Amino acid sequence: xxxxxxxxxxxxxxxxxxxxxxxxxxxSNKEIFLRELISNASDAIDKLRFLSISSPELYExxxxxxxxxxxxxxxxxxxxxxxxxxxxxxxxxxxxxxIAKSGTKSFLQSLENKKNTLIGEFGVGFYSSxxxxxxxTVRTRFAGTKSDKGILWESSGSGKYTIETITKxxxxxxxxxxxxxxxxxxxxxxxxxNIVSKYSDHITVPxxxxxxxxxxxxxxxxxxNKAKALWILNKSEITDDKYKKFYKYLTHDQNNPLTWSHNHxxxxxxxxxxxxxxxxxxxxxxxxxxxxxxxxxxxxxxxxDNSQAFLPNYLRFVRGLIDSNDLPLNISREILQDNSITKxxxxxxxxxxxxxxxxxxxxxxxxxxxxxxxxGLILKEGPAEDSENLNKVTNLLRFTSIKNxxxxxxxxxxxxxxxxxxxxDKIYYITADSYTAAKNSPHLELFxxxxxxxxxxxxxxxxxxxxxxxxxxxxxxxxxxxxxMSLNQLTHIKKVKNNDISEDMLNFLKKAKKTLGNKIKDIxxxxxxxxxxxxxxxxxxxxTTQMAKLFSAAGQTVPELKYIFEINPNHILIxxxxxxxxxxxxxxxxxxxxxxxxxxxxxxxxNPHKFISRMNKxxxx
Numbered sequence: 001x002x003x004x005x006x007x008x009x010x011x012x013x014x015x016x017x018x019x020x021x022x023x024x025x026x027x028s029n030k031e032i033f034l035r036e037l038i039s040n041a042s043d044a045i046d047k048l049r050f051l052s053i054s055s056p057e058l059y060e061x062x063x064x065x066x067x068x069x070x071x072x073x074x075x076x077x078x079x080x081x082x083x084x085x086x087x088x089x090x091x092x093x094x095x096x097x098x099i100a101k102s103g104t105k106s107f108l109q110s111l112e113n114k115k116n117t118l119i120g121e122f123g124v125g126f127y128s129s130x131x132x133x134x135x136x137t138v139r140t141r142f143a144g145t146k147s148d149k150g151i152l153w154e155s156s157g158s159g160k161y162t163i164e165t166i167t168k169x170x171x172x173x174x175x176x177x178x179x180x181x182x183x184x185x186x187x188x189x190x191x192x193x194n195i196v197s198k199y200s201d202h203i204t205v206p207x208x209x210x211x212x213x214x215x216x217x218x219x220x221x222x223x224x225n226k227a228k229a230l231w232i233l234n235k236s237e238i239t240d241d242k243y244k245k246f247y248k249y250l251t252h253d254q255n256n257p258l259t260w261s262h263n264h265x266x267x268x269x270x271x272x273x274x275x276x277x278x279x280x281x282x283x284x285x286x287x288x289x290x291x292x293x294x295x296x297x298x299x300x301x302x303x304x305d306n307s308q309a310f311l312p313n314y315l316r317f318v319r320g321l322i323d324s325n326d327l328p329l330n331i332s333r334e335i336l337q338d339n340s341i342t343k344x345x346x347x348x349x350x351x352x353x354x355x356x357x358x359x360x361x362x363x364x365x366x367x368x369x370x371x372x373x374x375x376g377l378i379l380k381e382g383p384a385e386d387s388e389n390l391n392k393v394t395n396l397l398r399f400t401s402i403k404n405x406x407x408x409x410x411x412x413x414x415x416x417x418x419x420x421x422x423x424x425d426k427i428y429y430i431t432a433d434s435y436t437a438a439k440n441s442p443h444l445e446l447f448x449x450x451x452x453x454x455x456x457x458x459x460x461x462x463x464x465x466x467x468x469x470x471x472x473x474x475x476x477x478x479x480x481x482x483x484x485m486s487l488n489q490l491t492h493i494k495k496v497k498n499n500d501i502s503e504d505m506l507n508f509l510k511k512a513k514k515t516l517g518n519k520i521k522d523i524x525x526x527x528x529x530x531x532x533x534x535x536x537x538x539x540x541x542x543x544t545t546q547m548a549k550l551f552s553a554a555g556q557t558v559p560e561l562k563y564i565f566e567i568n569p570n571h572i573l574i575x576x577x578x579x580x581x582x583x584x585x586x587x588x589x590x591x592x593x594x595x596x597x598x599x600x601x602x603x604x605x606x607n608p609h610k611f612i613s614r615m616n617k618x619x620x621x
Contacts, residue, residue, distance in 0.1 A: 006164040011097055011155075019130055019157045030183075033128035034192065035199035037080045037175060039249070040125050041067045042203045044084025044173060046302035048143055051085065053301070053329045058085070058143040060171055067203075068221060069196075070210040071187045078186055081174040082205075086142040092153045092163060096126060096138065126175075130157035132186060135178040143171040196224040202246045204229050204300075229300060231274045231323060235262050247276050250295070251319045255279045258367050260320070261356045265348070269341065270325040273349060275318055277356060281374045285317060292316035294349075297323040298331070309336045310346050314381035314393075315353050317374075322349065347388075354392045361396060361412070369410060372398045376409060380461045383468035394472050399455045400435065402444060407435040411455070413472045421452050423490055426478040427471075429455035431463045431546040433603050442532035442600055443480045449530055450491045454480060463546035481601070483540045483564060487528070501525060505569050508578045512567070515587045516594060521562040529568035536563035536597045545602055563601070565594060585621065588614055 011019070045065045052058045062083065070079045087095065129136045138153040150168025155161035177186075185191050189211055196207050208221040230238060230246045247257045257276040264272050275294075284290045291306035293316070300323060310322055326341050336342050361368040372379075382393035398409040401416065416427060428447065432438035438456035447454050457466070470477055478484055501509075505525070513523050521539060529535060538544050543551075543561065551558045567574055577593075580586045595611045605611050 006162045008160055008162050009093065009097055011159055011161065015097065015127070016159045018127055030131045031186075031195050032199065033131050034080075034186070034195045035249075036125045036128045036252075038067055038196065038200045038203065038207060039252075041080060041082035041084060041173070042200075042205050044082055044086070045205050046084075048083075048085040048171075049301055050303055050329075051143075055144070058171075060143060062170075065205055067205055067207045068210070069192060069208070071189070071192070073184075073187050076179045076184065076187065078177045078179060078192075079174060080177075081172065083170070083172045084143075086145075086171045086173055087138075087140040087151065088142045088145070088149075089151050089163060089165070091142065092138065092140065092151050096153055096155075097161060129175065129177055132179055132183040133157070133177040134180050137176045137178075138173060139166065139168055139176075140173040141168040141171050193224050198245075199249060201225045202230045202242075202249055203227065229297075229323075231262065231272050231321060232300065234264075238262070246274075247319070250321070251276070251278070253278060253280070253282075253319075257319075258371055259356060259360050261352060263352065269344060269348075271345060272323040273320065273352065274322075275320040275349070275353060275356065277360070277371060278317060278319055279370060279374070281317065285375075285378065294318070295321040296327075296336075297321060298327045298329050299323070299325055301329060303327075303329070303331065304333065307333070307336065309333075309339075309342050310349050311353065312346070312350060312382070312385050314378055314385050315350065317378055318353055350386070350389060351392075354389055354396065357396050358392065369398075369408075372409065377459060377461060380459065380465050383465050387468075390468070391472070394469055397469075399429075399457065401453045401455050402439070402448060403453045404456075416453060416455065417473055417475060419453060420475075421450070421490070424452065425475060426484075426486070427455065427475045428452065428478050428480050429457055429466070430480050431457045431466065431544065433546075433549075434458050437603060441481075442529060442535050445530045445532060446487070446491055446528040447480065452490070460550070463544060463550055467547075479538075479544060481544060482538045491528075501569060504578050508574070509567070511583075511586060512565075512590045515590045516565065519562070519594065520565045523565040523567065525569045526566035527568075527570075528566070529571070532568065532600075533571040533573045534565065534567045534593050534597045536565055536594075536601050539564060549602075563598070565597065567593070585618075588618055592618060 010016075045067070048058060049065070052063075065083055067080065067082045070081075071077070072079070135154070135156045139150065140153070141147070141150040147169055148165070148167045150166040152164050152166045153161060154163075179186060189209060192209055196209075200207055203225055204227060206223050206227045207225045208223050210219055211222045212218075213220045230242065243260055243262070244256045247260070248254065256279060258279050260274065260276045262272075262274045282292075285292070291308065292313075293306040293308040294310050295305050296303040296307040296310075307322075308316075311318055322345065324341070324345065327336075327339070331339070357368070357371070360371065376398060379393065379396060383390055386393060394413065397413065399411045399413070399416070400406060400409050401411050403419070404411050413427065430438055430441055430443055432441060435456060435458045438458050444454055457463070466477060466479070509523065509525065516523065520536075526535075538561070543559070545561065548558045548561055569575075577586065577589045580589065592611070592614050595605060595614070599605055599611070
């Protein structure tokens, strides 16, 4: 019995746009609407089970949890019902009228760019109903409320929906799809069974379909899925195909995982973990504020999604679940963070994940490269976050280098160390804004001449990461844009002494030092350059150029950097400037050389107009 007038609402503008995208763009993959609705129903039952731990009255004397599907060919309707938690009036508005996600704009932009894989990649759930339906009704009642507090939600997906209060005897939700003319295949029992078996076989709730029993001439409820938690089975009982299907059910990802690890642990702690490494990054993986994490069960009872307590943030790409026998059933997110059991589990699962990646890197380089291309930037957050596993994380990093001669980061540190030059006891690297800038840096000239490989780092996070990655297998890391006296011995170059330099060159140095004054920390001749007239170096104890850029981009105050200005006395340009007798012209050339070196180092100048003007004037002389 209806007992409140019907109210009309407009969809949130993003929802309306989403509905149109789905209705018109997902026809080829339309069957997954049923997977989405079954998944939502399963979640609703999981939530009821969890809330009933502290409030058993929510069961309303009926703890029979199930999802039921029925068809009415005459009316062309498909009905999916569950005995889960149900929804209140506010729930229906929030869950069915809006997209409750952060970054909605970017979310929709991603959908437009990937129309064909939209649902599989983002799991947009309920809205997928409109791919096959001309109208959808939802009858629902929140567990524990009176029967006259039921809600009827209705929409044709055209921008509006209606809500009215109804009487609903049973808790839970019933969704009725009024199918479009061309979608009658979804009224066939065999078709529904195939879809459920394909996508939802491992849901722990029975999924039943109403079928006609010819023998007894009556309708019966027939269970389609196995309704047994896959993770509690022994590994020997589970095929690779079943692991892959469960991953797709768990994550809504249409791609197979790269690899996985399934473990039953007994001892001081008892738990089961099933961890997957995806093949592709989720659309919101770069937003550290979004919830990423494992699904948590306690003694097979669902507790929560996206629990971030069991893995560090730099492993947020890992998907899967943990089922603990030791945690209390009524644990909350807040208590979870400070729980000693949780901390031990996090430690164990972090090591297990790093072992999965190490094993993948050793056994299948091609697959590991797929992983690195997708998640390498996230893994680079690890050295700063996880000092305990620093060596393990560092071993998993991949780089490019001079000898690698390609932008793709495929080089491991073990491989780099295996190719060290005799007497080389450092791992050399350079950071820059881009791969092109790094590989063409004049700092590399000496290393190329002496066949010493240098790691080329050009991701924004690299400079920050290298503050924590200081050595690997006994070899210290050394930035080649910083002063390093030990390089002289390795490359057999001698420090330039005054008695090795002509009097004209000594005068050059003296005059240049006077011209530049306190703009630089020091000025000196060098033999490290072969093609370039001059460079600037950071002092070994000072902030690097790239680190200064990071601080500046973050709005931090950056102290003025003063560089060591090194000049190549053998370069023809330096020799010609040395012959200039006009002090004013000489000073302009020295300032131009410094700007040139700063431009090469920093990629920009504070006053580019002045630099261009000075260069033009000198070219005209």
